[in-house]
Amino acid sequence: MPEQGPRGPVERMEHHQVAIYLVAMAVGGLLGWLAPDAGPALEHAVNPVLGALLFVTFLQVPAAELVRSLRDGRFLTAALVVNFVVVPSVVAAMFAFLPSDQAVRVGVLLVLLCPCVDYVIVFSGLAGGSSRRLLAATPLLLVAQMLLLPGFLYLFMGSGLAGTVDAGPFVEAFAVLIVIPLALAWALQAWAARRPAGQRVSAAATTTMVPLMAATLVTVVASQVPQLGDSLPDVAAVIPFYAAFLVVMAFAGKAVARLFRLGVPAGRAIVFTGATRNSLVVLPLALALPDSLAVAAVVVVTQTLVEVLGMVVYVRVVPRLVPAGKPAVHEPAVP
Numbered sequence: 001m002p003e004q005g006p007r008g009p010v011e012r013m014e015h016h017q018v019a020i021y022l023v024a025m026a027v028g029g030l031l032g033w034l035a036p037d038a039g040p041a042l043e044h045a046v047n048p049v050l051g052a053l054l055f056v057t058f059l060q061v062p063a064a065e066l067v068r069s070l071r072d073g074r075f076l077t078a079a080l081v082v083n084f085v086v087v088p089s090v091v092a093a094m095f096a097f098l099p100s101d102q103a104v105r106v107g108v109l110l111v112l113l114c115p116c117v118d119y120v121i122v123f124s125g126l127a128g129g130s131s132r133r134l135l136a137a138t139p140l141l142l143v144a145q146m147l148l149l150p151g152f153l154y155l156f157m158g159s160g161l162a163g164t165v166d167a168g169p170f171v172e173a174f175a176v177l178i179v180i181p182l183a184l185a186w187a188l189q190a191w192a193a194r195r196p197a198g199q200r201v202s203a204a205a206t207t208t209m210v211p212l213m214a215a216t217l218v219t220v221v222a223s224q225v226p227q228l229g230d231s232l233p234d235v236a237a238v239i240p241f242y243a244a245f246l247v248v249m250a251f252a253g254k255a256v257a258r259l260f261r262l263g264v265p266a267g268r269a270i271v272f273t274g275a276t277r278n279s280l281v282v283l284p285l286a287l288a289l290p291d292s293l294a295v296a297a298v299v300v301v302t303q304t305l306v307e308v309l310g311m312v313v314y315v316r317v318v319p320r321l322v323p324a325g326k327p328a329v330h331e332p333a334v335p
Contacts, residue, residue, distance in 0.1 A: 032225025042223035107299025
């Protein structure tokens with residue numbers, strides 16, 4: 001007989017995590033509105049909180065599994081295709097319909113052309129996507145966007161803007177959000193394999209996933225709401241484009257997964273990596289733009305808010321879009 005419901009507090013949090021995340025966003029919005037002066041301090045807390053979240057995420061995927069996933073060339077190729085062929089094509093199709101304001105267009109390009117490398121792993125995992133494959137693809141996706149973003153900006157906006165993109169924030173994000181959490185997670189895994197105390201610490205750490213995700217959402221939203229200022233018309237203008245992007249990429253990601261004949265977990269992961277964008281990493285790029293393009297940062301922040309709401313929907317919809325039990329595709333074995 002199946003259990004009637006979650007018993008312990010951790011199970012209850014996991015069972016109600018979608019509602020918890022929505023409440024966290026509301027709390028963050030309220031905090032940002034009531035205490036706008038706290039925005040700069042909270043902004044500095046985003047990377048540490050996100051790094052802690054990714055540490056716990058990495059901890060749940062054994063190092064050996066992650067190394068083996070790097071050999072899954074079919075999935076890695078599909079991830080590159082959906083992010084750097086399909087996504088730019090979708091952005092190009094909507095580009096002519098964007099508001100004519102240059103700052104708005106720059107903000108949209110910055111955020112939509114860069115695939116997410118952080119909480120996509122969490123949301124994909126909630127929907128039954130392959131976390132270990134996304135983890136393996138993370139360094140490749142981050143390096144690829146560092147190299148390709150200036151070229152994409154040149155193609156869309158001309159030579160005047162390509163030189164404004166600095167690799168510094170990408171390098172910092174790679175170290176703080178990927179290298180350090182991954183090294184700490186592997187160290188704890190090694191300790192847990194040898195000592196009971198390590199096992200207890202590891203088990204305790206894995207129970208913090210939902211609280212850390214909620215803390216990340218509160219921190220991000222509260223730190224960025226004060227920046228909206230008087231830019232609400234610009235924000236309202238880009239929201240439909242971000243929503244349309246999420247809808248289109250759900251089906252585009254499914255098509256790419258079928259093209260590469262990926263199984264259900266890998267296919268769901270492809271849908272998520274194609275839809276989620278790297279707003280937390282590109283935000284420093286937007287903030288570093290000249291004052292004449294200051295609205296770009298607001299446009300990037302708006303994408304974060306729309307995407308988190310979209311991910312709540314994705315967690316429910318993607319398992320239906322890429323359902324289990326259909327033998328239409330083959331799940332390649334990871335060597």
